[in-house]
Amino acid sequence: MALVLVVGACGSDDDTAPETIADTETTGDSGDSGDTETTGDTESPDPARGGLSGTLIAGTTAEPASLDPIFETNLASTLVYMPMYDPLIEFAPDLGYTPQIAESYQIADDGLSITFSIREGVTFHSGRAVTADDVVYSFDRLRSEESINKGLYAFVDTIEAEGSTVTFNLNTAAPQALLAILAVAPSVIMDREVVEANGDLRRVDGGTGAFELADWRSGSEIALTGYSEYWAAGLPKLEQLIFRFVPDEVSAAAALTAGEIDWFQFTDPLAASGIKSASSVTYTESDSLAYVYLAFNTTLAPFDDPAVRQAIGYGIDRQETVDIAIEGRGTVTSPITPAQVELAQPLETFPSYNYDPDKAIELLSEAGIDGLSITLTANSSNAVMMATAPVVVDQLARIGIEAEILPQESSVWLDSLLNQNYDMIFGTSGGYPNPDVPFYNSFTCEGSWNYSKICEPSFDEQVLAARAATGAERVALYNEVETRFVNELSPYLYLYTADSIWGWSSDVDGFTPLPLNERRFAQVTIGE
Numbered sequence: 001m002a003l004v005l006v007v008g009a010c011g012s013d014d015d016t017a018p019e020t021i022a023d024t025e026t027t028g029d030s031g032d033s034g035d036t037e038t039t040g041d042t043e044s045p046d047p048a049r050g051g052l053s054g055t056l057i058a059g060t061t062a063e064p065a066s067l068d069p070i071f072e073t074n075l076a077s078t079l080v081y082m083p084m085y086d087p088l089i090e091f092a093p094d095l096g097y098t099p100q101i102a103e104s105y106q107i108a109d110d111g112l113s114i115t116f117s118i119r120e121g122v123t124f125h126s127g128r129a130v131t132a133d134d135v136v137y138s139f140d141r142l143r144s145e146e147s148i149n150k151g152l153y154a155f156v157d158t159i160e161a162e163g164s165t166v167t168f169n170l171n172t173a174a175p176q177a178l179l180a181i182l183a184v185a186p187s188v189i190m191d192r193e194v195v196e197a198n199g200d201l202r203r204v205d206g207g208t209g210a211f212e213l214a215d216w217r218s219g220s221e222i223a224l225t226g227y228s229e230y231w232a233a234g235l236p237k238l239e240q241l242i243f244r245f246v247p248d249e250v251s252a253a254a255a256l257t258a259g260e261i262d263w264f265q266f267t268d269p270l271a272a273s274g275i276k277s278a279s280s281v282t283y284t285e286s287d288s289l290a291y292v293y294l295a296f297n298t299t300l301a302p303f304d305d306p307a308v309r310q311a312i313g314y315g316i317d318r319q320e321t322v323d324i325a326i327e328g329r330g331t332v333t334s335p336i337t338p339a340q341v342e343l344a345q346p347l348e349t350f351p352s353y354n355y356d357p358d359k360a361i362e363l364l365s366e367a368g369i370d371g372l373s374i375t376l377t378a379n380s381s382n383a384v385m386m387a388t389a390p391v392v393v394d395q396l397a398r399i400g401i402e403a404e405i406l407p408q409e410s411s412v413w414l415d416s417l418l419n420q421n422y423d424m425i426f427g428t429s430g431g432y433p434n435p436d437v438p439f440y441n442s443f444t445c446e447g448s449w450n451y452s453k454i455c456e457p458s459f460d461e462q463v464l465a466a467r468a469a470t471g472a473e474r475v476a477l478y479n480e481v482e483t484r485f486v487n488e489l490s491p492y493l494y495l496y497t498a499d500s501i502w503g504w505s506s507d508v509d510g511f512t513p514l515p516l517n518e519r520r521f522a523q524v525t526i527g528e
Helices: 077-083 132-142 175-182 192-198 249-257 269-275 306-314 318-325 357-366 381-397 412-416 436-443 455-468 471-490
Strands: 024-027 035-039 055-060 089-091 097-099 102-107 113-118 156-162 164-168 211-219 221-226 240-247 263-266 281-286 289-294 330-332 373-378 401-408 424-429 492-498 502-507
Touching: 024 089, 035 164, 035 381, 055 077, 055 249, 077 113, 077 211, 077 221, 097 102, 113 132, 113 175, 132 156, 132 164, 132 192, 164 175, 240 357, 240 373, 249 263, 249 502, 263 269, 269 502, 289 381, 306 357, 306 471, 306 492, 318 330, 318 381, 318 492, 373 381, 381 401, 381 424, 412 424, 436 455, 436 471, 455 471
Parallel strands: 055 240, 055 263, 373 401, 373 424
Antiparallel strands: 024 281, 035 102, 089 097, 102 113, 113 164, 156 164, 211 221, 221 240, 263 502, 281 502, 289 424, 289 492, 330 492
């Protein structure tokens, strides 16, 4: 789950998106759905516009493995490829939906289909006009057998194009779940001709986005250029957007203050503290739905025993991890995060959230565990994981478990996650405004992100029922699902949501921190 930001609108009595806006605290010089039919007021393309100017250099600690949406789930890749592509719809800062390639959509009364009207005047970077057939092709590719993300679309039965409309037919009434998936990566529109000419999109550009791929210097940087024929009038504003690879977050802070990069998102508060007093840098903290978790490999003994997983849950002091690992800049969370106001339950609902090492030792003994040595796998380029790992190691030692931290480079860590090559592994996610996507895709038998390999068919039935429900019934069913997940199955130990920390040059204007951790650069400008 070092996941792409697949997110959705929070379920309520009328299934509308919540009124949630990230609170921000900024220092330095800085610029600043429930209806069945949704239309947007995006301006029409202006073929006469131009004047792209400026180069923004964004820092990132991990080089993408590839830029093909069907092969990638990690943030290192989506950070770079999302400016090159467009989804049908996207999330607004308040977590409602705004039109992109689709200028409107209509949800069927029975909830079993959604029809999208495709915007005219959109072109791929090749210059070819986007058609409804291209949309069908893109999603057929995303849900094909070779796609690592195919499970996201498992409840889509068929996709049909007619004229300038595309209809997604579902095998279960879950339109809000579909909208959540279609709003962000990997749900983007791809150029069939580019795929056919190159075999895939790993190192080529098949998008319609505000930026197009210009150059990829392995080990150094990836350069994008502003697409002058972009369909949204006045966008993009930058001539170049460069993603430069930096070794770590301390190096990123130094590069920011030295003017070598212009933008960076931090996960390590200590590293970010180095930019607070720099007059040339804007330092910003914002609320975020992103969270950190620990996953058990449920295919290995003793983690195949729910009683052992429960015992370890009692032995993890989540508040201590927040206080030490991220200096208190976060909130202890269960699978349904506190931001999901209608559905969130008090932590007292989950007994294992009450830190009790004696209870943990007792339960381990009852499960026949007397001394246990394990590895804790973490992404070495992820400062939050690396800061949390030693805290957890110390907590496990208190209940008689000897844990060794196994740091792995991003691509190796991702391979370990995908192939269950771990005992326990740290993961992060961009977060979700509702539970439809994570519960189905991460915890059901056929879920595309089911990295723990938990499989309980009766639980799957509960998840499907909750996903299809509305109003008070939806709340009640998801409460039951979450309670069973934590108090009985426990394949993951949720730790905390972490606030976002951003830094950018005071010359940068127009970048807005979003609660879903999305990075949008189309409206950004940079002074000369």
